[in-house]
Every structure is written in C-alpha cells, then in structure tokens.
Amino acid sequence: MRNKVAGGILCAAILASALTGCGTSVVDQASTRAAEETQQETSEAAGDKTDLTEMVELKFNIANGNKSRTMTYNQESPLTLPDGTVVTAGMLKPMWSYMEKELNSKFSDVTLQDVKASDMIQTESTSNFSGANIFGGESIAERLMFYGTEGKFVNLTDMMKTGYMPNFMEYLSKNPDVKTAITAYDGNIYHVPYIAELNQIARTFVIRESWVTGLLDSEGAAYDKNPFDVHYKGFYVENNRRTGENGGTVTPKEGIDIVKKTDQDIIEIQNALEVKNGETLTRALIQYIKDNYDYSSPSELFLGEKAAYDIDEMIALMRCIKANPALLTKGKADVVWPLFVRQSNYREDLLRLSTYFDGVKVHGADSYTARWYIDENGQIQYSYSEEGVYNVLQYLSMMEAEGLIYSDAYDLTEKTNYRSTLWGTDDGDAPSFGFMTYDWIASSTSESLNPDTVVILPPVAKVNGAWQYYLDNGRAIKPDGWAISVAGSTDDQIHRACAVMDYLFTEEGSRLQNYGLPMNLEEGKDYAGPDGLKYPLFTSWVYETSGKVAKGDLSTFLRDWLGCLIPIGYQKEIGFEYQYTSERGFEGWALLQNSTTNFATYAGKGVSGDNPNYYKMVPPVFSLTSRQKETISDTTSLDTEDIVEFMFNIIRYQAKGNAPQGAVVAKSYEEYAAEFKKRGLDIYEETYQAAYDVMKMDKQ
Amino acid sequence: MAFICTPASPGNLVCYVAYKPMGGLLIAFKRFDPQFGVWGSEFKGIDNFINLVSGVNKVEFWQAFRNTFIISAYSLIFGFPVPIILALLFAEIGNDTVRKLTQTATYLPHFLSEVTITGIALMLVYSGVRSTGIIASLLQQIGLIEPGVSIMQKSNYFRPLYIMVGIWKESGYNSIVYFAAIMGISPTLYEALKVDGGNKFQEIRFITFPGMAPTLIIMIIMRIGSMLTIGYERVLLLYNANIYVTADVLSTFEQRIGILSGNYGIGAAVSLFNSLIAFALVIGANTISRNISETSLW
Numbered sequence: 001m002r003n004k005v006a007g008g009i010l011c012a013a014i015l016a017s018a019l020t021g022c023g024t025s026v027v028d029q030a031s032t033r034a035a036e037e038t039q040q041e042t043s044e045a046a047g048d049k050t051d052l053t054e055m056v057e058l059k060f061n062i063a064n065g066n067k068s069r070t071m072t073y074n075q076e077s078p079l080t081l082p083d084g085t086v087v088t089a090g091m092l093k094p095m096w097s098y099m100e101k102e103l104n105s106k107f108s109d110v111t112l113q114d115v116k117a118s119d120m121i122q123t124e125s126t127s128n129f130s131g132a133n134i135f136g137g138e139s140i141a142e143r144l145m146f147y148g149t150e151g152k153f154v155n156l157t158d159m160m161k162t163g164y165m166p167n168f169m170e171y172l173s174k175n176p177d178v179k180t181a182i183t184a185y186d187g188n189i190y191h192v193p194y195i196a197e198l199n200q201i202a203r204t205f206v207i208r209e210s211w212v213t214g215l216l217d218s219e220g221a222a223y224d225k226n227p228f229d230v231h232y233k234g235f236y237v238e239n240n241r242r243t244g245e246n247g248g249t250v251t252p253k254e255g256i257d258i259v260k261k262t263d264q265d266i267i268e269i270q271n272a273l274e275v276k277n278g279e280t281l282t283r284a285l286i287q288y289i290k291d292n293y294d295y296s297s298p299s300e301l302f303l304g305e306k307a308a309y310d311i312d313e314m315i316a317l318m319r320c321i322k323a324n325p326a327l328l329t330k331g332k333a334d335v336v337w338p339l340f341v342r343q344s345n346y347r348e349d350l351l352r353l354s355t356y357f358d359g360v361k362v363h364g365a366d367s368y369t370a371r372w373y374i375d376e377n378g379q380i381q382y383s384y385s386e387e388g389v390y391n392v393l394q395y396l397s398m399m400e401a402e403g404l405i406y407s408d409a410y411d412l413t414e415k416t417n418y419r420s421t422l423w424g425t426d427d428g429d430a431p432s433f434g435f436m437t438y439d440w441i442a443s444s445t446s447e448s449l450n451p452d453t454v455v456i457l458p459p460v461a462k463v464n465g466a467w468q469y470y471l472d473n474g475r476a477i478k479p480d481g482w483a484i485s486v487a488g489s490t491d492d493q494i495h496r497a498c499a500v501m502d503y504l505f506t507e508e509g510s511r512l513q514n515y516g517l518p519m520n521l522e523e524g525k526d527y528a529g530p531d532g533l534k535y536p537l538f539t540s541w542v543y544e545t546s547g548k549v550a551k552g553d554l555s556t557f558l559r560d561w562l563g564c565l566i567p568i569g570y571q572k573e574i575g576f577e578y579q580y581t582s583e584r585g586f587e588g589w590a591l592l593q594n595s596t597t598n599f600a601t602y603a604g605k606g607v608s609g610d611n612p613n614y615y616k617m618v619p620p621v622f623s624l625t626s627r628q629k630e631t632i633s634d635t636t637s638l639d640t641e642d643i644v645e646f647m648f649n650i651i652r653y654q655a656k657g658n659a660p661q662g663a664v665v666a667k668s669y670e671e672y673a674a675e676f677k678k679r680g681l682d683i684y685e686e687t688y689q690a691a692y693d694v695m696k697m698d699k700q
Numbered sequence: 701m702a703f704i705c706t707p708a709s710p711g712n713l714v715c716y717v718a719y720k721p722m723g724g725l726l727i728a729f730k731r732f733d734p735q736f737g738v739w740g741s742e743f744k745g746i747d748n749f750i751n752l753v754s755g756v757n758k759v760e761f762w763q764a765f766r767n768t769f770i771i772s773a774y775s776l777i778f779g780f781p782v783p784i785i786l787a788l789l790f791a792e793i794g795n796d797t798v799r800k801l802t803q804t805a806t807y808l809p810h811f812l813s814e815v816t817i818t819g820i821a822l823m824l825v826y827s828g829v830r831s832t833g834i835i836a837s838l839l840q841q842i843g844l845i846e847p848g849v850s851i852m853q854k855s856n857y858f859r860p861l862y863i864m865v866g867i868w869k870e871s872g873y874n875s876i877v878y879f880a881a882i883m884g885i886s887p888t889l890y891e892a893l894k895v896d897g898g899n900k901f902q903e904i905r906f907i908t909f910p911g912m913a914p915t916l917i918i919m920i921i922m923r924i925g926s927m928l929t930i931g932y933e934r935v936l937l938l939y940n941a942n943i944y945v946t947a948d949v950l951s952t953f954e955q956r957i958g959i960l961s962g963n964y965g966i967g968a969a970v971s972l973f974n975s976l977i978a979f980a981l982v983i984g985a986n987t988i989s990r991n992i993s994e995t996s997l998w
Contacts (some may be wrong), residue, residue: 122962125735150735337829408828411850413940416830432830630731633963635756640961642941649942658846662855662945680756 049163049495056496057106061132062482062568063120067113068560071096074113077549079561082519082541093563098517099509103499117480118143128152129485133493134500136482136568141182141193142621144483146629148190154484154494156501157188164498167505168192171571177602181477181619185694191483192501192569193620196475200574201592201599202366203349203473206444207436208423209303209454211328215282215320216289216298221327224278228323231655232398234267235357236312241265247467250308250460253595258308261292266316278323285316305591307457311356314459318404321435329433332426336433339399340406342419347409348644349438350396350651355472357395359463360388364618365476365600372688374604374613380692382638382685384647385676390669393650401655406434410648412641423450442577445585448552455588457595464609469597477602479620480567504570511536514573516562527579530589535575554580622691631687636680646675727968734964741965748969757957757966760944764953767946768974771859772927778863780923782871784916787878788904803879806872814869818937821865825851855943862938862947877919878912885911917995925982928974950974 060071067074071093078088087094092107100107110132112120117137121144124131129152135144147153160169172179172189175198182193196202214221236242243263250258266288273280289298293308301309302317309317318338321328325336341349348368354360361373362383372380383389399405406422408414422434437444445453463470484497503509515521515536526534538554546557558564558576565572581589598606604616624632632639646664650672653659666672723738728748730741752761786806793799809817827836827850839845851857889907898906909916932951939947950970958967982997990996 122734125733126737128735147735152735335829406829408830411828411853411940413822413852414828414830421830626733633961633966634751637756637760640941640956642944645941658849660849660854660856660942663853663942 047163048166050166050499050502051495052104052499054492055104055106056492057108058134058493058496058500059108059110059132059488060134060136061111061120061124062109062134062566063111063115063117063137064567065114065116065138069566070109070111070113071107071563071566072109072111072113073561073563075549075561079545079549081517082539093561094517095512095563098512099500099503102508102512103496103503105496105500121147125152128487130487132485133489133497134482134484136480138478138480138567141191141479141481142623144191144481145182145184145621145623146626148188148483149184149186149623149625152486153190154486154489154497155188156190156192156484156498159494159498160189164495165502165505167502167509171505178477180695181602181621182481183695184623185625185691191481192504193481194478194567194569195571196366196478197572197574197577198475198477199601199603200475201471201473201597202475203439204441204471204588204592205436205438205456205458206441206453206588207302207456208450208452210452211321211435212299212302212317213297214328215317215324216286216301219286221282223282224324224326226277226323228276228278228281228319229402230271230276230319231401232267232315232395233271234265234312235395236265236310237268240358242310242312247310247460247462250467250469251596252307252457252460252469253305256306258293258306260308264288264292265312267312270316270319276323278320278327281316281323282320285313285320288316302456303454305457305595308460310461311353311459314356315399315404318399318435319402322403325433329431332431333433335403336435337406337422338404338435340418340422340434340437341409342437342439343417344409344412344414347412347648350405350409351389351392351647352438352472353396354389354392355463355470356459356461357388357392359461359465359470359614360386360392361472361614362389362392363472365620366473366617367476367479367620370476370618370620372618372692374611374616374618376611376613378613378696380618380685380689382676382681382688384643385673385681387669387673389647390650390666390672393647394654396651397653397655400651405651407652410652419444420449423453424448426450441585441588442581443555445582445588447582451584454584455591457591457597464607464611464614466607466609468607469595470606471597471599474600474602474617476617477620478567481569501569504568510571510573513564513568513570514576516542516558516564520562527575529575529578530586530593531574533575535573535578538579619695622688622695624687624691628687628691631683636684636687638676638679638681638684643676643679725968725972727964728972729969730965732964732968744965748965749973751966752969752973760948760953760957761970763945764948764950764970768928768930768949768951770946771862771930771949774859774863775866775930776923776927779867779871780920782867783874784878784912786871786875787882788908790875790879791882791908792900803872803875806875808872809869810873812869814931814933814937817865817869818934821861822852822938825857825861827851852938852940853942855946858939858943858947862934865934865938877915881912881915882908913993914995917989917993918997921982921985921989921997924985925978927981928978 062071064070073079073087073089073091073093075089078086080086081094085094091097092100092109096107117140120137121135121140124135125147129135129147144153148155156165159165178193178195179189182189182191184190240246241263242248242260242265248260252258266285269284269288270276270281273284286298289295289301293301295301295306300306301313321336321338325334328336341347351362354362364370364373364383371382371384373383375381396405400407406418408416409418418434419437419439421432425431426433441455445455458469458471460467460469482501484494489497504513515538520539520542522537522539525537527537529535542554546552546554549561550557555565559566565576578586578589598615600615600617602617604613606615649659649663649665653663653665659665666675726738729744729746730738731744732738732741751757790799790803793802824833824835826833827840827845827847832840836845836851839851840847845851845854851861885907890903893903893907928950930949930951932949932955935947935949935952936955939952954967954970957963957970986996986998
C-alpha cells in the first residue's frame with residue numbers, strides 16, 4: 001500500500017511539473033515530494049519505524065576500484081539532464097541526488113574514488129569503520145559478515161524486528177534462499193547484498209552463425225586442404241555410445257523430439273579418416289549428420305530450436321572450423337580460433353564445458369570462486385579436486401593440442417579483450433577470427449560487435465543422470481553489498497541508513513536503481529520482455545545520450561553517468577538488459593526461454609536424477625568464525641592463483657607433452673589429487689562444511 | 701614508546717622515523733587483525749615462524765628463501781662487475797662530450813619505472829597468438845624455444861632475464877660512484893707509472909683498482925647486506941605462478957601471503973626473518989673485510 005501511495009504521488013508530481021512547464025529540476029521534484037510522502041508513510045505503515053521528517057546527513061564509502069563507478073560524477077564533460085539540470089564532476093550522480101532528496105537526507109561521498117573495496121575495508125577496519133555511515137562495494141560480503149559478527153556493523157536482523165527496513169524484510173521472507181545466503185554464523189544479517197536477476201540464465205553459448213551454415217549447408221564450398229592433427233578421442237565411444245536410452249532421443253522444445261538413428265560417434269569417424277583436412281573433416285561431419293538425423297539442412301544440428309548436438313559433435317564442428325580458415329574468412333586469415341573466453345581472467349569459463357561430459361560439476365554459481373557443489377547427501381564438495389574435473393582438464397588438453405582453444409587466454413599477464421578482437425576486427429587491417437564463446441547474451445550479440453553472432457542451445461548431455469539441455473550458470477546473489485557502521489553512526493543516522501537501504505527494495509527505489517530517474521522513463525508506456533513481462537521503458541534521451549557519451553553502452557551510461565546499477569544492496573531487474581539487447585540477442589533469449597533448457601537456481605529444481613541437490617547453486621560466500629578463518633589461513637593454501645595455474649598446466653601441456661621446465665603437470669589423477677591434499681584440502685572441506693552446516697541450520 | 705617518539709623536535713624526528721615503525725615487528729608474533737591494532741591483536745609467540753619453516757607454507761617459504769639467495773648471488777657475480785667495468789671505460793674516454801653523452805645514455809634506464817622496463821622486456825620475450833617479441837623470435841629461430849611457448853612460462857629463463865634487466869637498468873647509474881672514485885685518484889700516480897714504463901692494464905691493476913678499493917669494499921658490504929632484500933617490484937612484474945620454482949623470492953612470497961592472503965603475521969615473520977639474516981650477513985662481511993683489508997663500515 002505504501003508503495004502504491006508513493007508511486008501515485010511520484011506520478012502526480014511529474015505530471016504536475018510537466019503540465020505547468022515549470023522545468024523544476026529532479027532534485028526539486030523529489031524534494032517537494034519527500035515531505036509529503038514522509039507524513040503519509042509514517043502514519044500509514046503500522047509498525048514501520050521509518051521516519052523521514054528530520055533531515056539527516058549520511059556519509060558513504062562505496063568502493064569499486066573504479067572512480068567512474070562510485071556515487072560521485074567523475075566524467076570530464078558535464079551531463080545535461082532532460083529537465084536542464086547540469087551535472088558536473090564532483091557532484092553526486094543524478095540517481096543519488098534524487099534519492100537524497102527523496103529520503104530527506106544529505107549524502108556525502110567520502111570514498112577514495114579509485115580504491116578497491118577489499119583495500120577500503122582493510123583500511124577502515126583499523127578505525128572501526130568510523131569514517132562513514134555506510135560502507136559498500138564489490139566482493140566484500142564475507143568481510144561485512146565477519147565484521148558484523150565482531151560488532152562493527154549494525155545488526156539488521158534486530159533493526160527489522162524493531163520495525164525498520166520493512167520492504168527488505170518482506171523481500172527476504174519471499175526469498176528465503178537470499179536470507180540464508182546472507183545470514184552470518186551467529187544467525188544475524190549485517191549487510192544487504194547485490195542480488196542479480198535471480199531465476200534467469202546467466203551466460204550461454206554464442207557463435208558466428210554464417211560459419212556453420214557456410215560449412216555445413218554449402219555442398220560445393222571450397223574447403224581448405226591443409227592437414228589437421230587430431231588428439232581428442234571422443235566421449236561417446238566404447239561403452240558410452242549415444243544411442244537408445246543413452247541420449248538416442250532428446251527434446252530441445254516441448255513437442256519436438258530429435259532422434260539420433262545410430263550409435264556412431266563423429267569423433268571416431270573423423271579420427272579414422274585417412275586424410276584429415278578441412279574438406280574431409282567437414283564432409284565427414286555433413287555425412288554423419290545426414291546418416292543420423294532428419295534435418296532439412298545439416299546446420300540445424302547446431303542452430304535454432306531443433307539443435308541436438310552433443311559435446312563430441314560440438315568438437316567435431318570446432319575441428320571443421322579450425323581446418324577451414326581460408327574458406328571462413330574469405331582468405332583474410334590462415335588461422336581461426338573455434339573457442340575463446342572474453343579475457344584471460346575469465347579462463348576458468350573453459351572449465352564450464354565439464355557439464356557436457358556427463359554433468360561434471362565445476363562451479364556452484366556464476367563465479368569462478370564458487371568451487372563448491374552440494375552432493376546427494378546435502379554436503380558441500382570442493383569441485384576442483386575431483387576426478388571428473390581432472391578428466392575434463394584432459395579433454396580440454398586434447399582440444400588445446402588441436403588448436404581449438406584460443407591459447408593466449410591461459411596467460412594472465414595478457415589483458416586483451418579477446419571477444420572484441422576475435423569478433424570485432426573482421427573488417428580491420430589486422431583481423432583476428434574466433435567462432436564461439438560463453439558469455440552474456442546482450443553484450444555478445446551487440447550490433448556494434450559483430451552482426452553474425454547468435455545464441456545457440458547448449459550441447460545436450462546426460463546431466464545428473466538424465467539427458468537434457470542444461471546451463472549450470474544461473475544468476476546469483478553477488479558477494480557485493482553494503483552495511484551500516486556502528487562506530488561511525490548516531491541512532492538517527494542508523495535509522496536513516498536503514499531507510500536508504502530499504503528504499504531500494506520499494507517499487508520506486510528499485511525502479512530508480514535499475515532504470516534511472518523518472519524523467520528517463522516513458523510515462524505510461526512499458527517494454528514487453530521476451531519472458532512476457534512488462535518493464536519500464538527508457539526514453540529516447542537515454543539512448544541518444546548513451547550513444548553520444550558512452551558509445552551506446554547503456555549499461556555503462558547508467559552506471560557511470562547516472563549512478564544506477566552500481567553493486568550495492570538491491571535486486572537487479574532484467575528489464576534493463578532486455579532493452580539493451582539487439583534483435584538477434586532477443587531471439588536468443590526467446591530460443592532459450594522457449595526450449596527445455598534447465599539452469600541452476602538457488603531453489604534447485606530440475607529433472608530428477610542422481611543428486612537431488614544438483615541444480616542448487618551454492619551461496620556466494622560462507623560466514624566463517626575467526627577460528628575457522630585462522631584454520632584456513634594457517635593450514636591450507638587453496639585460495640591462491642597457483643592452484644588454477646596447476647590445473648591449466650594440464651590443459652596447456654599434457655596432450656602436447658611440451659611442458660616447460662618448472663611447470664608441474666599432473667600425469668595422473670593420483671598426482672592431481674595429491675597436490676590438493678598437500679594444500680590442506682581435508683581441513684579446507686571440513687571447515688567450510690561446518691560453516692555450511694550452520695547456514696543450513698538457520699534455514700531449518 | 702609513542703610518548704617518547706613524537707615528532708616535536710628534530711632529534712625526536714629521527715626516533716620517530718627510524719625506530720617507531722620497528723614496533724610493527726611485533727606483528728610477526730601476533731595474529732594481527734587491523735581492527736585491534738598491533739597491541740590489541742592476539743599474541744601467538746613464535747607460531748608464525750613455526751608455520752613458515754614447517755607448516756603448510758614451508759615448501760613455498762624455503763623455495764623463496766633459496767631463490768632469494770641464488771638470484772642475489774647471480775646478481776652479485778654478474779651484475780656487480782658491470783658498473784665497475786663501465787666506470788673504467790668511461791674514465792678512458794678522452795673526449796669529454798662523447799664521455800658525457802655515453803654516460804647519460806647509460807644512466808637513462810635508471811630513471812624509467814620498473815613497470816616500463818619490465819613491460820618492454822616482456823614485450824621482447826612474449827610469444828603467443830597475438831604477437832611474438834624480437835628476442836622470442838630469435839630464440840625460436842635458433843631452436844632454443846618452441847613457437848607459442850612463452851619464455852615467461854619457462855622457469856629456467858627467469859633468472860637470466862631478471863639479471864639482464866637489472867644490468868640494463870642500473871649498471872650505468874651505479875657506475876657513478878666508481879667513476880667518482882677513479883676521478884679521485886691522483887693523476888701523479890698514473891704519470892709515475894708511465895715514467896716507469898707501465899702500460900694501460902698495469903695502470904688499472906696497480907693504481908686504479910687499489911685506489912678504488914675502499915669504495916669497492918664498502919659497496920660490496922652494502923650489497924651483501926641487501927642480498928635478501930631483492931626489490932619485489934621487478935620480480936612481481938615478471939613472474940607468474942608457473943615459474944615460482946625459480947622466481948619467487950622472500951619479498952614476493954611475503955606480499956602474497958601477507959597482503960593478498962591477509963596473513964599479516966606470517967608476512968611480518970618472513971620480513972623479520974629476512975632482516976635478521978641480512979643483519980648477520982652485513983656483520984659477517986664487515987668483519988671479514990676488516991680482518992683482510994682494514995677497510996670496514998665500523
């Protein structure tokens with residue numbers, strides 16, 4: 001009710017302003033309304049202690065390691081809003097100016113603008129966080145919880161019990177998984193997290209469409225004839241042939257069954273070819289598709305709603321891509337890269353192919369540090385040390401030996417954006433070409449990047465004991481957020497800080513943080529998403545201005561110019577992303593949403609199989625006691641980059657056998673497991689299990 | 701301590717700057733938590749040291765310890781003579797303009813930041829899909845490395861690269877002190893040798909070297925004292941996890957474990973351990989020098 005009233009007043013104020021043509025600024029609009037709303041809200045909401053009658057000053061320290069992403073406007077050129085308000089460097093960004101008036105507060109940004117959040121927390125802990133009222137930023141949730149249990153941050157559970165933050169409390173009661181994930185070991189909540197668009201697919205496979213049709217549907221194509229060496233031996237071979245009960249019939253979309261007619265494996269067929277080159281490999285794949293499937297054109301095995309390719313067929317296609325550079329690039333390049341990740345520090349995305357090797361779990365959430373999954377007994381398991389992952393590393397090594405993976409990505413010193421290079425330089429002076437990546441739909445299908453990229457269904461595979469289409473990558477609760485300092489705040493400030501945090505869980509606050517100022521949205525109009533839901537619609541000013549100042553990157557414009565969408569405690573909505581997506585991207589969304597593709601969620605619902613917890617995402621962070629932290633730091637060394645390097649050495653060097661001196665390459669699973677054991681895996685698992693048990697206890 | 705060491709007067713300033721920070725060494729004996737400060741953090745005795753030498757970090761610690769000595773020793777063997785040779789050569793250049801130009805050219809790399817220097821070095825030896833550096837190309841041509849395998853992934857290339865980068869960057873600038881020592885030798889000595897029929901090499905052997913000896917000895921003692929304090933910047937910028945076996949030194953290990961992993965106590969223990977050994981080395985070198993040459997720091 002409170003939200004509706006506030007929303008009504010908001011609309012009335014905008015309408016009145018428009019009718020009178022008085023051109024009041026956004027700040028004025030909000031300011032006039034604040035007092036009116038204040039009275040109404042306090043009287044209306046029984047038990048709601050939020051009181052905005054007095055002006056309260058609040059200091060914020062929100063660090064993201066990037067001065068453009070703070071609440072202060074740091075652009076060189078001023079921004080003129082549609083109502084004529086001019087925002088210049090050093091001022092609060094418009095969203096924050098609006099919010100401070102809306103909440104009858106005075107906001108000060110005391111953030112060292114370029115500092116990383118982890119460094120900020122470390123520094124501020126020395127003064128008991130007395131330098132500001134609200135602290136926030138990226139990847140600090142674990143620290144916020146820890147310092148909360150130490151009494152440095154306000155216990156939000158207590159605040160909610162006494163009538164503060166009613167909207168956040170309501171949100172948590174509707175989203176118990178979020179509540180569990182952010183509850184510290186002592187049973188209390190100390191921070192409000194950044195929650196991505198829960199129950200939505202995170203990232204997926206995106207490819208160049210014309211390369212598939214050009215190779216597979218053009219019988220008379222002038223295929224390349226350079227020799228090709230094979231290393232990968234196939235997954236659906238010997239006793240694991242894909243036929244009959246074992247994936248012989250799959251259903252990419254309700255009502256569409258795709259039958260594989262034989263038990264052939266394309267990798268075996270390609271490996272048996274006497275001459276292996278672009279022509280023979282591709283013709284073998286085309287013939288295999290014709291022999292095994294009833295498609296009108298061979299490319300349908302990979303493209304569109306009837307796609308039914310498995311991991312071997314995907315690798316077979318990658319071989320054809322790799323072996324036909326001249327054909328695919330029209331002679332512009334003699335080498336192409338079938339699979340790449342966006343940048344070197346995303347290299348662990350390669351491991352996500354594990355899902356398609358019989359559902360091996362590698363990441364428990366959309367984060368490389370989420371190396372846990374929940375087994376059938378409800379216990380968490382450290383995925384990186386498991387035999388399944390080791391086997392996948394070996395498969396990837398064979399792919400690497402065939403040149404299927406863009407190898408610069410292994411080197412963390414390389415900072416290039418490979419997606420821009422391999423998809424965005426086709427017409428440049430020195431073009432580079434890549435085929436497929438695993439990334440976000442909106443940015444990967446952007447018109448300015450490459451007009452040929454499309455979303456495809458994931459490979460079909462036996463996942464959790466059942467053949468299905470599955471992406472082990474749902475949108476997650478992020479380890480980002482904000483909390484209220486005890487030492488730095490008076491009671492009034494604590495109460496107002498609660499109101500600020502709670503505001504982003506009201507309808508109007510959420511709209512403000514997700515989409516921007518009311519003047520940036522079309523009044524009375526909605527945007528219809530591919531999911532059938534309606535979302536606020538941006539005005540043309542937003543698109544035009546982002547085109548002028550942020551190269552059309554709407555996401556960057558909203559964050560760095562308007563101040564929305566920065567990683568503080570709020571629930572992100574997908575409506576913004578839909579409007580930022582190209583037509584092809586939109587079709588990609590529709591393809592996935594209309595298919596039978598399952599994906600990981602916190603609720604963890606999916607095709608029943610071996611492990612009832614398979615589809616459940618793990619919480620972003622675990623709340624450790626100081627003793628547990630001490631145990632981890634004193635007796636284990638698994639949270640370091642060199643363990644990932646150790647894993648990637650297998651990919652890089654095992655199949656090629658060219659490991660340089662000093663690089664340790666595990667020759668067997670025993671050697672691999674021994675490295676993890678040496679680094680204290682047993683204690684590591686035991687400690688995190690204890691922390692997870694406490695989280696579960698709280699949920700029960 | 702805080703009461704005594706206040707920056708109120710110049711005398712106290714020395715105390716404040718030089719000795720007050722030493723209180724931080726206490727961190728090596730504590731489980732340091734920034735929120736409680738040095739005094740408030742839990743006292744752990746020598747646990748941090750035990751963890752280092754025999755705990756979960758022992759392999760990395762001893763590896764870093766060994767690498768620190770080896771890299772320092774190599775730097776001493778290969779890097780120490782270069783500025784001396786340069787100074788001797790500068791002294792032999794008769795034309796003042798040419799000498800000044802040459803000296804300036806060799807000093808210049810010293811004024812570039814480590815990031816720039818290592819960035820150039822990495823570019824020269826990089827070998828990947830995107831590009832291949834000149835040195836990497838050359839080594840590939842002569843068959844020393846395979847195409848596509850970066851030198852920086854090969855542990856046996858790290859130390860030579862590190863030392864060569866160091867020589868390139870610092871030898872010119874370090875030659876200043878030796879050149880000054882040479883300039884301080886009385887020309888009459890050289891004239892006397894010439895009268896006695898001495899040649900150029902005899903000049904160097906019998907006049908220049910003995911004349912430089914005090915400077916050389918002082919410099920070598922100082923160098924030995926800093927053997928365990930390899931500047932971590934260059935290592936940090938050049939190394940990666942695959943070449944820790946030859947590249948990781950105490951200072952980078954300390955940075956990883958102390959700063960990145962937040963184990964401040966263990967990081968401080970590494971640092972204290974490092975300093976104690978460096979202290980012993982300086983005393984040892986000074987004693988030896990005093991006994992054999994009568995030149996010493998004290």
